[in-house]
Amino acid sequence: MSESFQGTVIRGALAHLLTSTPAKLLGFALTILAAQTLSPGLYGEFNLAVTIYGISDLLTNPSVFTYFVRTPEAPEKSLNSAFTFSLVRGVILMGIFWLLATPLAAAFDGGPGVVVLLQLLSTTFFIASVRNPWVVSVYHGLEYRKMALIESVGALVGNIAGIVLLLIYENPAALATGVIVNQIVGCILTWVYADRAPKFAFDVKELVTVWNFSRFLLINNIIIFLLLQLDDVFIAKLAGLELLGIYALAFKVANDSVLFLIATLRQVLLPAFVRLVSDREKLARATLRAVGTLSALSWILASATFAIAHELMLIISPDPEWRGSELVLMALMPFVLVRAVNGVYGSVLVAVGEPQVLSRVAGFQLACMIPLMWLGYEVGLGIRGSEMDGVLGVTLAIAILNLLTNNVLMVHCHREHDIPGWKGFGLMWLLAPVCVPAAGLATWLKDPTWNPWFGATVGALIVLLIALPAWELLVRGLKLGELVDSPSKLIQRAISR
Structure with a gap:
């Protein structure tokens, strides 16, 4: 590009x-x-x-x-x-x-x-x-x-x-x-x-x-x-409208606080990829850069949200009837991570004129979804006999399904459009060894008795202070500048443009 x-x-x-x-x-x-x-x-x-x-x-x-x-x-x-x-x-x-x-x-x-x-x-x-x-x-x-x-x-x-x-x-x-x-x-x-x-x-x-x-x-x-949306219907049928409300609130928070940035950045990809379709090498580089940058942002945002989920949902509603929504929000974070990258590969396939591939992959997802949701619900329900645990099982089952889809899209783009699969896989998981421990450390250091605003600020800062420098060092140390933007490069380009 x-x-x-x-x-x-x-x-x-x-x-x-x-x-x-x-x-x-x-x-x-x-x-x-x-x-x-x-x-x-x-x-x-x-x-x-x-x-x-x-x-x-x-x-x-x-x-x-x-x-x-x-x-x-x-x-x-x-x-x-x-x-x-x-x-x-x-x-x-x-x-x-x-x-x-x-x-x-x-x-x-x-x-x-x-x-x-x-x-x-x-x-x-x-x-x-x-x-x-x-x-x-x-x-x-x-x-x-x-x-x-x-x-x-x-x-x-x-x-x-x-x-x-x-x-x-x-x-x-x-x-x-x-x-x-x-x-x-x-x-x-x-x-x-x-x-x-x-x-x-x-x-x-x-x-x-x-x-x-x-x-x-x-x-x-x-x-x-x-x-x-099928998960909404599934939860409403099995667990009732009250638990659907709790689940929907957590999903809305995830969408507004995490996915909005990823979705906003992803919206510019399709028109851009259309311009690059005639040059496979440029399209491959642009795809890898999008995968690397969006994955890094997703890891940081998802890790920070996971760490402060309890405080965030208390800020949104201290009413006890909404408790449990923080657990659903935490369980949604793996789904958030995978969804960002799936959107990149989906934009590539539309740009090159292969929407039928997306239909087949999505059809496979749908065929697997209900059995996986049922399995997740039953496993969760069997842990403590709580319908909330069943809802958490449904949430994690959906994340697993999206991860499988990610691998299918990645392999297809590698085979048919020369977009290196292993590089894409590596870029997607580049920050995992940093962000997962950072989220765990932030969760452990916070005191649940703190004021929710203070606790959320401390938790988010811990994740950011660990993850952002690590992102910069990994890009520089592994010499990945041609594949993924570092934080300093993104800031520099934003200012210069």
Whole structure:
């Protein structure tokens, strides 16, 4: 990857990070407020509604926008036809989902509260359908600042709306309304930044061309969503909405405090990899650098979160009914680590035009998921007879499944695209010998009687003061500068750009 191109990608990552941080901080504040305002059961209702809505959306969403990002040469009639199809789909689905809210909620053991939430969320089918597809030109031009605004401002405004409404009404419907506001603002921004307005058209030939590529992404996205949300349904069925609420809160904290940085940096990879597809050597170097850097960040963030999980969840909600969420948060950290690297290899496969590989791998994951979750739940339940231990077993089983997937993706990219597998594996685990003991030391040194804010600060500092210098020394000592950025190099580039 050339220095100028790498600089563009780094600027894009910084733009995404800086723009998304306020929204994520407000999202974290909304999570804290929800934990302090709602009971685990009510929070579980909201997450069950979001899961049902998400499954319904993915089952009918052809995932065409990724196709247009991947295909800059797509003709005008293709984009216009996709817009028309999306609009028709949105209107029909909004009506159907509203009418079927009651039986859908009943199918997942949800009550009247879930029905109301589903009817609110049904409006997002229409809102999403009127997004302007011509905004794809922003992605083709690697205009990362605009991309960041499109993807972050809606979340910012939606979180503000959610906070205000939750303070007033203390009802999970406030959270659903925040989701709707997020979609509305994001839709408006696609029209603000698109270089033209779409026209009504319906070219069957163009839609078939789009479908031939996006069908694999659709299958993959459905499976990935099920992999991420099937655990919610599983836990709700076996352990009840209260434990689902505890599990969902821990996952939300992990997503907002750890995964947001990883996901933000990963968002810039697909447009960048598309530019490098014609040069296998540059693509391999860029992939290894992404794997090395994201893995190092993941190890540090996950280790620090593991060390301060108890204090973090006490800060979010001191109410005893939320206890156990800190254990789930700790158990989620292995999943967080693997998910970051899987995203890198997934972006490579989409960039080179192999979404079908992702579908096959994700299908294998889904086939294994329910048996593994059941095994994890039964093993956990058998330890002390506690349903919470069963939930922890489910969490660890999902992490193991994602680790197996990581190895499959790594081997495929090595065999088919000359991306060195052993180097990728080594870079992924480079900081493990440092971060694991650092997290253990921080956990051991902290006193549980300390003020949660003080304990969290001490624990995080211990991990950072050990892991960051070790990262720098390992990169320099092993001469890995061409494969992974050191902290000083990242800071230097950020300042210079």
